[in-house]
Amino acid sequence: MEKSDILNNLAQAVIDMDIARVSKAAAEAISSHIDPYEAITDGLAKGMDKVSELFEHEEYFVPEILLCADAMYAGIEMLKPHFPKEAAPNKKKAVIGVVKGDTHDIGKNLVKIMLDNAGFEMHDLGRNVPYAKFIDIAGGLNADLVCLSTLMTTTMDGMQVIIEDMKKAGIPSRIMIGGGPISPAFAKNIGADGYAKNAAEAVKVAKGLFQTIQVPLIFKTPEFVSVRKMKEGCNERC
Amino acid sequence: MTEKERLLKILHDVKVDRPPVIAPGGMMTMASKEVMEMTNCRWPAVHRDAEKMAALSIAMHDEAGIENLGIPFCMTVEAEALGGEVEDGDEVTEPHIIKYPLESVEEWRNLKALNPHKDGRLPAILTCTSLLSKGRPDIPVIGNLVGPLSLASSLIDATLLFRALRREPEEVHRMLGFLNDNSIRYGQALISNGADLIVISDPSATGEILGPRMFDEFALPYLNAMIAGIHMLGKPVIVHICGNVAPVQELLKKLDSECISVDSVVNIKEMRNAIPGKKLMGNISAILLQNGPVDKIQTVSKNLLDFGVDILAPACGLSAKTPVRHIRAMTDTAKTTSAKLQA
Numbered sequence: 008m009e010k011s012d013i014l015n016n017l018a019q020a021v022i023d024m025d026i027a028r029v030s031k032a033a034a035e036a037i038s039s040h041i042d043p044y045e046a047i048t049d050g051l052a053k054g055m056d057k058v059s060e061l062f063e064h065e066e067y068f069v070p071e072i073l074l075c076a077d078a079m080y081a082g083i084e085m086l087k088p089h090f091p092k093e094a095a096p097n098k099k100k101a102v103i104g105v106v107k108g109d110t111h112d113i114g115k116n117l118v119k120i121m122l123d124n125a126g127f128e129m130h131d132l133g134r135n136v137p138y139a140k141f142i143d144i145a146g147g148l149n150a151d152l153v154c155l156s157t158l159m160t161t162t163m164d165g166m167q168v169i170i171e172d173m174k175k176a177g178i179p180s181r182i183m184i185g186g187g188p189i190s191p192a193f194a195k196n197i198g199a200d201g202y203a204k205n206a207a208e209a210v211k212v213a214k215g216l217f218q219t220i221q222v223p224l225i226f227k228t229p230e231f232v233s234v235r236k237m238k239e240g241c242n243e244r245c
Numbered sequence: 246m247t248e249k250e251r252l253l254k255i256l257h258d259v260k261v262d263r264p265p266v267i268a269p270g271g272m273m274t275m276a277s278k279e280v281m282e283m284t285n286c287r288w289p290a291v292h293r294d295a296e297k298m299a300a301l302s303i304a305m306h307d308e309a310g311i312e313n314l315g316i317p318f319c320m321t322v323e324a325e326a327l328g329g330e331v332e333d334g335d336e337v338t339e340p341h342i343i344k345y346p347l348e349s350v351e352e353w354r355n356l357k358a359l360n361p362h363k364d365g366r367l368p369a370i371l372t373c374t375s376l377l378s379k380g381r382p383d384i385p386v387i388g389n390l391v392g393p394l395s396l397a398s399s400l401i402d403a404t405l406l407f408r409a410l411r412r413e414p415e416e417v418h419r420m421l422g423f424l425n426d427n428s429i430r431y432g433q434a435l436i437s438n439g440a441d442l443i444v445i446s447d448p449s450a451t452g453e454i455l456g457p458r459m460f461d462e463f464a465l466p467y468l469n470a471m472i473a474g475i476h477m478l479g480k481p482v483i484v485h486i487c488g489n490v491a492p493v494q495e496l497l498k499k500l501d502s503e504c505i506s507v508d509s510v511v512n513i514k515e516m517r518n519a520i521p522g523k524k525l526m527g528n529i530s531a532i533l534l535q536n537g538p539v540d541k542i543q544t545v546s547k548n549l550l551d552f553g554v555d556i557l558a559p560a561c562g563l564s565a566k567t568p569v570r571h572i573r574a575m576t577d578t579a580k581t582t583s584a585k586l587q588a
Contacts, residue, residue, distance in 0.1 A: 070407040071456075
């Protein structure tokens with residue numbers, strides 16, 4: 008089979024939410040010695056780009072996005088072991104979590120995956136994380152970066168508490184924040200070093216904070232514009 | 246005309262002197278920290294104390310001019326009674342689910358049928374409803390239910406639920422059917438204890454998340470079954486849908502509730518034209534109400550009344566950090582401006 012067919016199959020299987028076909032195409036990519044980065048960028052991620060488009064045009068909604076993403080991740084998992092081994096001596100350590108009071112974590116998970124792919128060593132504290140835990144873990148690990156996420160206005164102020172407490176505790180980690188109700192102005196106000204609108208931007212911002220990291224951005228995720236409304240739903244308060 | 250008469254009349258399509266201004270409770274919380282401090286009925290203690298809950302709701306009416314009583318102050322009571330683990334939050338953070346009882350949709354079969362008189366905080370809510378209804382008979386008491394899909398997504402991770410909508414639709418239907426039967430029983434118990442109307446909040450069922458096809462298949466029939474269960478006892482229903490409703494606007498016409506409440510992103514003027522047969526409630530931004538300024542709250546309130554909103558309300562409820570004078574700016578505007586409009 009032609010390389011372009013395999014890449015197209017990867018993309019189309021993601022669009023069709025078909026894990027079995029993604030797996031089959033990924034296996035073909037591996038046996039045909041296609042560069043796994045290329046299989047992701049020009050295959051799986053290209054499919055996901057199309058999915059973003061369908062989402063923007065209101066042909067796909069959140070359930071479809073989730074299943075497309077599942078298919079994409081299934082493919083990435085298969086391709087991962089075939090990545091060329093690169094020396095990564097200075098992996099930056101990043102701590103990530105959803106601030107206490109909030110249990111929405113899709114955005115956080117996406118950022119985690121993206122940063123992991125971009126060469127950060129990720130420490131995921133999960134969701135509904137007590138303030139002190141961020142400080143303890145960031146201090147203990149000597150983390151380079153702390154990523155705070157919230158999707159609820161009610162928990163936004165917790166971010167400020169964490170940033171202040173980190174400074175008080177003398178922890179020098181850079182801080183990046185994001186989530187539905189967060190604005191760049193809010194981030195600046197509470198003393199965060201960076202703000203990211205979505206997972207793709209999070210990589211750029213995080214890398215910008217550490218100019219020395221030069222791992223290429225591997226793939227783009229769709230902008231999950233309305234995923235933030237997923238549970239307690241509303242635009243702002245919830 | 247009492248506040249109760251005004252709200253019920255408008256829901257029954259009877260002409261009244263002016264639109265009421267309400268904050269229903271439940272997901273659309275009606276509490277302010279300032280009033281908690283005034284009354285010493287503070288979150289989180291209030292959430293498990295029927296008397297304090299009643300006192301705080303009444304004080305919100307008396308101090309902030311909100312024309313209803315509405316409890317609880319969160320959207321977790323049904324999920325907790327069904328086995329969800331709830332953290333009570335703090336003075337400004339609502340109770341929220343921290344552990345889902347279900348790890349897969351199939352596990353709904355392990356859930357025990359709800360007993361509203363026994364399970365979790367439901368008895369306290371029923372007691373409080375009764376206290377409110379007997380204590381302030383002129384003020385409408387709102388009973389709050391969590392909509393079917395939102396209740397489901399309080400029992401299982403939403404991403405698993407949404408995947409299941411496509412992967413195992415039949416099982417999701419069975420789960421929603423079970424949950425709906427229980428919610429209806431609880432809603433009917435609220436009415437027996439004095440609730441004058443029911444507000445169903447279904448934030449997870451927004452068209453923005455589901456799209457029209459899934460909304461039609463998984464949200465609409467269960468909402469209508471819930472509404473039918475309430476109508477059976479002769480009480481009106483308001484349904485609140487979060488987010489941008491444009492993708493499902495046509496389908497909302499099929500909703501059997503008397504009134505639809507919408508998020509602040511929705512243009513009331515357009516909605517008014519699109520759904521002429523229903524009463525519309527909304528939709529002052531909760532962030533505007535929290536941050537002010539007062540004159541902007543007044544202008545927005547006035548505009549909404551001009552656009553023909555039938556019930557003025559904060560979109561998606563109040564943030565607990567909202568100052569009383571900001572809420573007053575909204576309630577006073579409804580009470581003065583619209584009287585002039587009518588005249």
